Amino acid sequence: MEGLLQRLHAGDPRAIARAITMMEAGGPAAANLHRALLPSTGAALTVGFTGPPGAGKSTLIDAFVAELRKSGRTVAVAAVDPSSPLSGGAVLGDRIRMGQHTEDPGVFIRSIASRGHLGGLNESIQPIVDVLDVAGRDVIVIETVGAGQSEVDIVEVADVRVVVNAPGLGDDVQAIKAGILEIASILVVNKADLPLAARTVRQLRSMLALRRENDRNVPVIETVASSAQGVAGLLETVLNLAPLTPEQRRARRRARVHRLVAEAAAAEVRRRIMRQNDEALLAALACVEAGELTVEAAARALAAHDREHAPAPSQQITISRQDESVT
Numbered sequence: 001m002e003g004l005l006q007r008l009h010a011g012d013p014r015a016i017a018r019a020i021t022m023m024e025a026g027g028p029a030a031a032n033l034h035r036a037l038l039p040s041t042g043a044a045l046t047v048g049f050t051g052p053p054g055a056g057k058s059t060l061i062d063a064f065v066a067e068l069r070k071s072g073r074t075v076a077v078a079a080v081d082p083s084s085p086l087s088g089g090a091v092l093g094d095r096i097r098m099g100q101h102t103e104d105p106g107v108f109i110r111s112i113a114s115r116g117h118l119g120g121l122n123e124s125i126q127p128i129v130d131v132l133d134v135a136g137r138d139v140i141v142i143e144t145v146g147a148g149q150s151e152v153d154i155v156e157v158a159d160v161r162v163v164v165n166a167p168g169l170g171d172d173v174q175a176i177k178a179g180i181l182e183i184a185s186i187l188v189v190n191k192a193d194l195p196l197a198a199r200t201v202r203q204l205r206s207m208l209a210l211r212r213e214n215d216r217n218v219p220v221i222e223t224v225a226s227s228a229q230g231v232a233g234l235l236e237t238v239l240n241l242a243p244l245t246p247e248q249r250r251a252r253r254r255a256r257v258h259r260l261v262a263e264a265a266a267a268e269v270r271r272r273i274m275r276q277n278d279e280a281l282l283a284a285l286a287c288v289e290a291g292e293l294t295v296e297a298a299a300r301a302l303a304a305h306d307r308e309h310a311p312a313p314s315q316q317i318t319i320s321r322q323d324e325s326v327t
Contacts (some may be wrong), residue, residue: 011136023127034127037134042253044133048158050144055166056190060225067235076108076137155183164188167196192222280305
């Protein structure tokens with residue numbers, strides 16, 4: 001473990017790859033490694049790219065990474081790909097599109113299988129980001145699967161969220177619908193050389209005009225990723241939105257740790273309740289089936305029962321229909 005940590009801090013690509021594999025596999029070894037990494041995290045800027053399939057996210061990221069390298073910044077790309085139906089691994093499509101950077105030691109690219117996780121990411125994405133952070137990469141770029149309007153997990157991981165759109169991918173109603181557009185720090189209309197680009201820009205600005213006044217100030221940027229048009233402006237906008245002060249970085253880091261602990265707590269409670277098979281569980285399930293207890297109230301009751309090891313298995317759960325509390 002100590003040797004791996006030292007190599008990670010030195011930015012060794014093989015150590016980075018090994019640590020990411022450990023995080024994807026999970027288990028006690030991954031948990032212990034992540035614990036050792038956390039005190040050294042918080043230096044990297046994390047930029048998330050999301051949007052519908054066909055918007056050109058991978059090509060835009062390729063041009064964005066090239067612009068970052070021009071500025072002398074080191075980069076890591078975590079591209080979340082659909083899982084192979086045969087191996088369960090990543091399809092690796094994004095690594096093919098970013099092939100020009102494979103020989104650059106200042107760029108590390110890793111395809112990560114979504115493994116069926118909803119929200120456009122992988123459930124181990126935050127520990128993976130922490131690995132890349134500790135490895136000394138200045139900017140970490142995350143690309144989501146591209147599943148559509150449910151890809152909102154990126155808001156919990158990325159400091160700056162870039163939502164990529166393309167002309168002709170949806171009608172006016174689709175552009176205005178709530179979804180991933182609402183989590184954007186920056187809205188990009190890629191393929192801006194196409195005929196419907198100006199219309200798409202107008203649609204996005206119309207959508208922003210319908211939001212609360214404090215939420216309207218989202219930049220709308222036009223790019224042509226294939227020729228790098230507009231990418232320098234995109235990078236400038238990303239850097240302007242990045243949390244710069246130590247207080248901002250600490251607040252962001254604390255929010256990430258808060259989310260990680262909450263997710264781990266939820267997973268642990270779920271495992272315990274699924275293993276539970278006593279009279280308390282049966283009584284709670286019966287009350288839910290009879291309409292005497294909501295699912296949420298039953299969950300709270302069983303979580304409290306598991307935590308306090310009370311009431312005893314021989315006792316029945318008593319329901320107060322007034323507040324649905326469990327005693």
